[in-house]
Every structure is written in structure tokens, then in C-alpha cells.
Amino acid sequence: MNAFVRSDQAAPEDGIKAGEVMLRVENVSLAFGGVRAITDVSFDILKGEIRAIIGPNGAGKTSMLNVINGFYHPQEGEIWFRGVKRSNMKPHQIAHQGIARTFQNIALFKGMSTLDNIMTGRLTMMRRNMLWQALWTGPAEAEEIRHREFVERIIDFLEIQHIRKMPVGRLPYGLQKRVELGRALAAEPQLLLLDEPMAGMNLEEKEDMSRFILDVNSQFGTTIALIEHDMSVVMDLSDRVVVLDYGKKIGDGTPDEVCRDQTVIDAYLGVSHD
Amino acid sequence: MFYRETGEFKTSYKADQATFPIRFEFFVFWTVVVLAFAVVPFFINDYWEKAVFIPFFVYALGAIGLNILTGYCGQVSLGTGGFMAVGAYACYKLMTGLDIYIPMGFDDTGTMAYHTILLPPLNIVWCVLLGGVITAIVGMLFGLPSLRIKGFYLAVATLAAQFFLVWLFNKVPYFYNYSATGQITATETTLFGFAITGPNAAPVATYLFCLSFLFLFAWIARNLVRGRIGRSWMAIRDMDIAAEIIGVNPLMTKLSAFAVSSFYIGMAGALFFAVWHGAAEPTEAFSINQSFLVLFMIIIGGLGSIVGSLIGAAFMVLLPVLFKNIFVGAFGWPTDLSEYLQLMLVGALIIVFLIAEPHGIAALWRTTKEKLRMWPFPH
Numbered sequence: 001m002n003a004f005v006r007s008d009q010a011a012p013e014d015g016i017k018a019g020e021v022m023l024r025v026e027n028v029s030l031a032f033g034g035v036r037a038i039t040d041v042s043f044d045i046l047k048g049e050i051r052a053i054i055g056p057n058g059a060g061k062t063s064m065l066n067v068i069n070g071f072y073h074p075q076e077g078e079i080w081f082r083g084v085k086r087s088n089m090k091p092h093q094i095a096h097q098g099i100a101r102t103f104q105n106i107a108l109f110k111g112m113s114t115l116d117n118i119m120t121g122r123l124t125m126m127r128r129n130m131l132w133q134a135l136w137t138g139p140a141e142a143e144e145i146r147h148r149e150f151v152e153r154i155i156d157f158l159e160i161q162h163i164r165k166m167p168v169g170r171l172p173y174g175l176q177k178r179v180e181l182g183r184a185l186a187a188e189p190q191l192l193l194l195d196e197p198m199a200g201m202n203l204e205e206k207e208d209m210s211r212f213i214l215d216v217n218s219q220f221g222t223t224i225a226l227i228e229h230d231m232s233v234v235m236d237l238s239d240r241v242v243v244l245d246y247g248k249k250i251g252d253g254t255p256d257e258v259c260r261d262q263t264v265i266d267a268y269l270g271v272s273h274d
Numbered sequence: 275m276f277y278r279e280t281g282e283f284k285t286s287y288k289a290d291q292a293t294f295p296i297r298f299e300f301f302v303f304w305t306v307v308v309l310a311f312a313v314v315p316f317f318i319n320d321y322w323e324k325a326v327f328i329p330f331f332v333y334a335l336g337a338i339g340l341n342i343l344t345g346y347c348g349q350v351s352l353g354t355g356g357f358m359a360v361g362a363y364a365c366y367k368l369m370t371g372l373d374i375y376i377p378m379g380f381d382d383t384g385t386m387a388y389h390t391i392l393l394p395p396l397n398i399v400w401c402v403l404l405g406g407v408i409t410a411i412v413g414m415l416f417g418l419p420s421l422r423i424k425g426f427y428l429a430v431a432t433l434a435a436q437f438f439l440v441w442l443f444n445k446v447p448y449f450y451n452y453s454a455t456g457q458i459t460a461t462e463t464t465l466f467g468f469a470i471t472g473p474n475a476a477p478v479a480t481y482l483f484c485l486s487f488l489f490l491f492a493w494i495a496r497n498l499v500r501g502r503i504g505r506s507w508m509a510i511r512d513m514d515i516a517a518e519i520i521g522v523n524p525l526m527t528k529l530s531a532f533a534v535s536s537f538y539i540g541m542a543g544a545l546f547f548a549v550w551h552g553a554a555e556p557t558e559a560f561s562i563n564q565s566f567l568v569l570f571m572i573i574i575g576g577l578g579s580i581v582g583s584l585i586g587a588a589f590m591v592l593l594p595v596l597f598k599n600i601f602v603g604a605f606g607w608p609t610d611l612s613e614y615l616q617l618m619l620v621g622a623l624i625i626v627f628l629i630a631e632p633h634g635i636a637a638l639w640r641t642t643k644e645k646l647r648m649w650p651f652p653h
Contacts, residue, residue: 092521120506
């Protein structure tokens with residue numbers, strides 16, 4: 001699908017090649033009052049890979065994503081994105097840097113159509129000011145149509161043409177998840193964070209979603225970090241896995257390595273402490 | 275054929291995202307516009323102007339303004355009356371010649387010395403537009419709390435704006451040019467030689483003046499809400515956290531909604547005072563009742579819809595006229611009875627709409643259109 005090329009307004013590539021470090025999390029600790037959500041966690045995400053973050057409930061996976069996209073500011077530790085240490089930024093500034101995400105509980109704009117929802121993913125790339133917008137005819141309309149063309153390609157890619165004009169509030173759960181992925185893709189992210197993209201789906205929907213994730217990764221070279229509970233999905237999709245438990249990193253490596261790791265098995269299956 | 279979406283095929287994105295994608299709708303709209311601009315002016319009289327058209331145009335502008343803030347951006351405001359007052363007083367100061375005093379420090383006797391700038395009275399078009407701009411600035415100031423507080427609490431904060439602004443225009447004589455009554459009265463202004471405000475204004479002139487404002491700015495509002503800015507507003511309305519994650523700056527987006535909304539409401543206030551009533555006194559004209567009236571318009575007409583604002587304004591303006599003509603005129607009932615009936619009906623309608631269809635008449639219309647798409651087949 002070479003039609004899905006980057007538009008001229010995409011964030012410029014900055015010389016990171018596949019296999020180099022895209023994002024590095026260094027000794028990050030995050031606490032809410034006395035609760036330590038994340039303790040001294042370090043890992044990296046390489047360009048072009050699918051990196052899974054797994055762990056039992058309450059392990060700090062979603063907190064980790066929230067740290068990466070700037071929703072939480074860790075008390076300690078550093079985050080390096082594309083070779084630059086990141087200062088404390090607001091989430092919308094981080095979105096402009098090229099990090100997009102989806103949410104565990106669907107966070108679509110319920111009052112808007114599928115098309116409008118995905119168009120919001122292009123907001124960071126639209127430039128025309130309010131006066132041009134008010135006039136509409138001319139540059140604002142041209143810009144709108146240019147982005148509409150891109151969004152239509154995403155709609156084709158995700159096979160949701162038939163619900164283009166439907167308000168997303170009325171769509172079934174699986175399709176809503178797909179629209180949310182579409183919205184994140186519309187931003188042409190360097191790094192895509194997926195928070196349980198398959199939660200609550202049936203087998204068929206899971207297979208569809210897995211296919212889309214693999215296609216996004218292989219066809220557009222998007223780096224993906226995903227949280228998932230379904231182990232078979234994680235093992236099949238991901239290149240490398242980082243395992244969290246009680247906010248600490250207890251495993252890091254390829255799916256096979258992680259699977260055989262005794263600490264990981266203990267964390268998942270429990271271990272007797274007698 | 276008759277009115278429905280089925281059978282309308284679009285071959286370009288431009289055509290697909292047109293304001294009136296259905297051909298029938300397109301023709302109806304332009305017919306109404308041509309009628310309004312070219313036919314009605316020949317038949318208009320004083321009653322229709324003062325009781326129906328001008329109120330509709332003024333409130334439609336105000337309703338579009340409030341709908342941008344509340345319906346599109348999700349920020350509840352009860353300060354509409356106050357912001358209309360800002361527009362009205364700004365318009366008054368500009369049409370009588372704005373006087374600006376810049377403090378230059380104290381002179382030898384210890385009194386404050388001022389550098390005075392006197393602007394000549396401006397053209398009425400500028401008065402209304404700049405009235406809107408000044409209201410936009412005031413609106414942004416009162417919109418600042420929206421970054422921290424939401425929903426009910428924001429409504430209370432805007433309520434404070436309502437009472438503060440009315441108090442301000444009552445208490446500070448500068449705003450009413452030290453007139454003995456505390457009232458502001460529109461001076462006579464002309465456009466192309468026709469009187470627009472003042473006692474000599476002809477119904478045709480005021481009608482066309484207000485209609486042009488409504489037509490132009492309804493069109494602009496429609497353009498704003500369908501593009502980048504409108505989507506940012508709606509994103510903030512529907513889910514502010516997700517909006518921020520995809521790159522919407524909440525501060526800029528909320529403030530721009532407050533600015534644009536207040537601009538419209540300010541213009542409505544300016545027209546309300548200068549063209550419609552010709553005189554105003556803040557406690558009566560711009561009371562909290564105005565805020566509620568405009569809020570009811572967008573609830574009944576449809577939150578998040580420009581057409582809905584127009585429908586709601588038409589409904590709330592025409593209803594009293596209708597009641598008066600039917601119950602008082604035709605049946606000979608007492609006026610107060612007809613007014614109570616009207617209050618009861620409006621109250622009941624608001625409850626019904628809030629429960630059954632929070633997006634108002636505009637949404638009912640949309641649903642009808644969807645049903646018609648397949649009709650007469652079930653699916």
C-alpha cells in the first residue's frame with residue numbers, strides 16, 4: 001500500500017534508522033503520594049519494533065504509557081525521545097513530537113462521526129488560522145481536502161468505509177477500537193502507544209486488530225509499544241517484551257526468553273512463600 | 275423526487291463536505307435567502323420588523339455565539355446577558371465618540387492628570403463589529419477559569435460575570451456617558467445615507483442591516499465549526515483528555531471558543547441596543563433572564579448545530595408573538611393568562627427536550643433524514 005505515504009507536512013525524519021533507539025526510559029520512578037506506581041524502571045524501544053509491555057494487574061503498565069506521553073511527570077528518571085532528553089512537556093506538545101496513543105477504555109469523541117474523529121488526528125498538521133477558516137473557500141478548504149484524502153486512505157486501510165459518516169457513539173465496541181486506532185494513525189506517529197488494543201474483543205476481532213497492528217508496523221514502519229493481557233497475542237506480535245510487576249521491571253527480552261524466565265512465571269502464576 | 279439523502283452521489287470530497295449536500299436543501303436555503311433579501315423588504319412594516327424579524331436576527335446571532343461555546347466546545351455559560359451588555363455599551367461608547375483617559379501621573383496639586391483621547395463617532399458597522407471585538411476580549415478574561423473548572427462550577431463562574439458586568443454598567447457613569455437617567459440611548463447613525471439607528475430608521479433599513487449581519491456571521495460560524503477549529507472545540511467537548519493527547523492545546527482552544535462566542539454575543543448585544551430597542555438600561559435589558567432565554571434557544575434548537583441556533587431563536591421569538599395573536603387577539607383572553615401559558619409551555623418543552631432529545635429540534639431533523647434514507651424499506 002504505497003498510497004499511504006507520508007504527506008509533506010509530516011514531522012521530519014531525523015536520521016534514526018531502523019534498529020536504533022527511538023525512546024529510552026531511564027530509571028523512571030513515579031509515585032502518587034505514598035503509592036509507588038513505578039520504581040526505577042529502565043528500558044528502550046527501538047525504531048521499527050513492536051515492543052510489548054506486560055504484567056499482572058496494577059503492575060504500572062498504563063502508568064508507564066502515561067509517563068511516555070506526558071500525562072504523568074515522573075519524580076525521578078529521564079526520558080529520551082529520538083536521542084533528545086525530554087523536559088517536562090504537556091501532552092499536546094508531545095503529540096506534536098510524534099507520539100500517538102489509544103486508550104484502554106475507548107476515548108473517542110462520541111458526538112462526532114467516524115470521519116471527524118479520524119480527522120482530529122490530523123489537527124497537529126493543520127495550519128490555517130481562524131481568518132482563513134472563517135473564509136473557508138481557498139486555502140482552508142484545500143487543506144481540509146488534502147487531509148481528507150489522507151484520512152480516507154486510513155479508512156480504507158482499516159476497512160471502515162461503511163461507517164464513515166456514523167456517529168461513533170452508535171458503533172459496536174470492536175469498531176470503536178478500530179476507529180480509535182485510525183485516529184492515532186492519522187497523526188502519522190513516530191511512536192504509537194496502544195493500551196490494551198484487544199481488551200474485550202472476541203477472537204475474530206482480535207485477529208483483525210492483530211493484522212492491523214502488524215500491517216501498520218511493517219508497511220509504514222511505525223514503532224509500536226503495546227500493553228496486552230492476551231499472552232498468545234503478545235508472543236505472536238511483539239519483537240521484544242518488557243515485564244513489570246508491582247512497578248518494577250522483572251523481565252526484558254524476546255517473547256521466548258521472557259516466557260522461560262522464572263521470575264516472570266512466578267509473577268504471573270504466583271509463588272508460595274512458605 | 276422528495277427530500278432525502280438517498281440517490282445523492284458525490285464524486286469529490288469538496289462536494290461531500292458541502293454545507294448543504296442534499297440538492298433539495300441547497301435550493302430551499304437559497305430560495306429563503308433570496309426571499310429574505312429581495313422580497314421581504316418590499317412588504318415589511320413596523321410591526322413585523324420590531325416584533326419578529328429584528329428580535330429573531332439579534333437572538334439568532336446570540337444563540338450562534340452561545341452554541342459555539344456551549345454546544346460545540348462544551349463550556350456552559352450563564353453570562354450571555356452580561357456579554358450582550360458589554361457589546362451594547364461598547365457600541366454606545368463608540369457611536370457617541372469613545373473617550374479614553376490615560377493617567378499621566380499626579381500634578382502639583384495632587385490630582386491625577388490624564389491624557390485624553392477622543393475618537394470621532396464611528397460608523398454603525400464598525401460600532402457593532404468593534405463591540406463584538408471588545409466583548410471577545412472581555413469573554414476571554416472570564417473564560418480563563420475554564421481551564422481549571424468544568425461544568426456546573428464553570429456555569430457559576432460565568433454567572434459571576436453576568437452579575438459583575440451588569441453591576442459595572444450600573445455603577446460606573448463613564449459607561450453611560452454620565453447621563454442623568456443612567457440609560458444609554460442610541461444616536462442616529464446612517465449607512466449609505468439610510469438611517470440605521472435612532473428614531474428615523476426605516477424598517478427596511480434596519481431589517482436589511484441586521485439580516486446582513488446574521489447571514490454573514492452564520493456563514494462564518496458554519497465555516498469555523500466544520501474545519502480545524504471546530505473539530506478542536508468538539509474534541510475538547512467530547513473528551514478533553516483524549517483531545518490533549520492528540521495535540522489539542524486546551525488553553526488556546528477554550529479561549530478561542532470564549533473569544534468567538536463572545537464576539538457573536540457582543541454583536542447581538544450591540545444590535546439589541548442600537549437597532550432594536552434604541553435605548554437600554556442594564557438591570558432590565560441585560561439581566562440573567564437574557565442568559566436563560568438564549569440558553570433555552572440552543573437547548574430547544576439543538577446544542578452543537580448552527581441551524582439549531584436559528585431554529586431555537588425563531589421558536590423562542592415567534593412563540594410569544596403567536597400566543598399573543600391567538601389567545602389575546604383571536605380568543606380575547608387576558609394578556610397575563612397567555613403569558614403564563616407560554617411560560618408553562620416553554621418550561622415543559624425544555625424538560626421534554628432535555629430528557630428525550632438533548633440535541634434539540636436539529637437532531638430530530640437529522641434523525642428524520644436518516645429514517646428517510648431507507649424508507650419505505652426497513653433496512
